[in-house]
Amino acid sequence: MAKKKQTRHRSALKALRQSEKHARHNRQIKKTVRLAIRAVVDAAKANDVTKVAALTAKASAALDKAAKGGTIHWKAAARKKSRLAAQVRKLASPAK
Secondary structure (H helix, E strand, C coil), X not given: CXXXXXXCCHHHHHHHHHHHHHHHHHHHHHHHHHHXXXXXXXXXXXXXXXXXXXXXXXXXXXXXXXXXXXXXXXXXXXXXXXXXXXXXXXXXXXXX
């Protein structure tokens, strides 16, 4: 623990520790979401239909979990899921 100074209250130091801990946790969750989405897009580009279905479900679950915990807004999660599904449909469908 940092040495207590006259202007640094114990509660402020604890709040700082908590803030840093929550920020690390949120960063990890956001990275998990990004990696899950990237995996879906890569599988869609490779036209691997079975893999896309499984990875889309995982990415959707990761987004829902991030929204449930308050890391991202629930509407942002819904928007990302919708755009991901549209992108998968576009990449997976045969080009005309």
